[in-house]
Amino acid sequence: AQSVTQLGSHVSVSEGALVLLRCNYSSSVPPYLFWYVQYPNQGLQLLLKYTTGATLVKGINGFEAEFKKSETSFHLTKPSAHMSDAAEYFCAVRDNQAGTALIFGKGTTLSVSS
Amino acid sequence: KAGVTQTPRYLIKTRGQQVTLSCSPISGHRSVSWYQQTPGQGLQFLFEYFSETQRNKGNFPGRFSGRQFSNSRSEMNVSTLELGDSALYLCASSAGPVRETQYFGPGTRLLVL
Numbered sequence: 001a002q003s004v005t006q007l008g009s010h011v012s013v014s015e016g017a018l019v020l021l022r023c024n025y026s027s028s029v030p031p032y033l034f035w036y037v038q039y040p041n042q043g044l045q046l047l048l049k050y051t052t053g054a055t056l057v058k059g060i061n062g063f064e065a066e067f068k069k070s071e072t073s074f075h076l077t078k079p080s081a082h083m084s085d086a087a088e089y090f091c092a093v094r095d096n097q098a099g100t101a102l103i104f105g106k107g108t109t110l111s112v113s114s
Numbered sequence: 115k116a117g118v119t120q121t122p123r124y125l126i127k128t129r130g131q132q133v134t135l136s137c138s139p140i141s142g143h144r145s146v147s148w149y150q151q152t153p154g155q156g157l158q159f160l161f162e163y164f165s166e167t168q169r170n171k172g173n174f175p176g177r178f179s180g181r182q183f184s185n186s187r188s189e190m191n192v193s194t195l196e197l198g199d200s201a202l203y204l205c206a207s208s209a210g211p212v213r214e215t216q217y218f219g220p221g222t223r224l225l226v227l
Contacts, residue, residue, distance in 0.1 A: 013129040036218070043118075043204055090157065101147070101170055102206075102216060104157035 001029045004093050006105035014113050017065075019078040021108050023091030026072060033074045034092040034102065035065055044090065050074065061085070086112045116141065118207050118219030126225045132193040135222045139186050139207030145169075146188040147216060148180060151202040160203075163188055164210070192224075198224045 007022040025031060032051050036044040048059025055067040065076045074091060088109050092102040119138045127133050139146050147170075148160040159172040163182035180190040186207075192199055202221045208214035 013197075034215075043220040046217065047213060049215060053130075093156075099216040101162065101172065102149075102157075103159075106156050 002093050002103045004091050004103055004105035006091050006108050008108055009106065010109045010111065012111040012113065013081045015083055016080050019076070019081045019085065019110065021091075021110065023074045023076065023077040023105060024064075024072055025074060025091070025093045027093055030069075032094045033065075033067060034094070035059065035063070035074075035076050036090045036092060038088045038090065038107075040087075047076070047089075057068050060114075081103070081110075081112045083112050083114065086110055118205055118217055119168045120203075120205050120219040120222050121218065122222060124223050124225075126227065127195050128227050129195055129197060130192045131195050132191060133195060133224060134189055134191045135203055135205075135224075137188045137190075137205030137207075137219060139205075140187070140217060143207040143209050143217075145210055145214065146186065146219050147206045147208075148188070148190050150174075150204065151204060151221070152198075152200070157204070160190065188212055196227045199227050200224060 003026045005024045016068050034049045035047040037047050038044050048057045050057050050067045058064045063078045088107045090107045091105040094102050121136045145164045147162040149157050151157045161180050162170040165181045177193045182188045202223050204221045205219045206216035208216045
């Protein structure tokens with residue numbers, strides 16, 4: 001069965017510092033991978049996705065993620081954190097042969113201090 | 115293009131009642147999926163509809179049901195509400211099944227007393 005593990009339920013950084021949110025997945029077939037962000041009292045907003053092709057994926061708001069098959073990882077990074085990046089981030093995987101259901105990690109709350 | 119809309123945004127019910135939540139997908143999208151979000155269990159898949167047919171179902175009891183109309187709008191129903199059904203219910207739409215990206219609505223927050 002597919003699963004997603006997000007290491008660290010809470011990450012704190014200073015404004016301007018590097019953001020690194022970790023995601024590892026398990027899948028028996030090449031997966032589709034996603035990062036979503038959720039602000040308080042809102043739904044999920046797609047940050048970026050990996051389907052096929054280039055393993056370094058660029059998303060919105062300066063975020064990017066790299067698909068590393070050998071490490072079964074899809075970590076999210078941003079070179080310089082901004083106060084507005086404070087939110088909860090979810091990594092998700094989908095078995096593109098088994099339907100559309102997304103399997104989500106437990107989420108990582110990002111705090112940004114000035 | 116308008117995003118996914120969900121109504122109502124907030125709802126308070128008592129145990130034993132039933133509730134119906136509504137989701138209008140992005141114009142042109144034919145697939146609608148529902149997810150439940152709770153602090154304890156996180157985000158869990160409920161079911162997915164495409165062209166008025168349920169294509170996929172998560173591991174939830176039969177009290178949870180849904181349907182999709184010819185205009186792609188979807189409703190989910192929860193009967194005999196339990197305290198544990200308190201959650202944020204998220205709807206996501208996509209252009210088609212399987213390979214398309216899902217776009218989420220703001221959710222309906224249900225509180226069961």
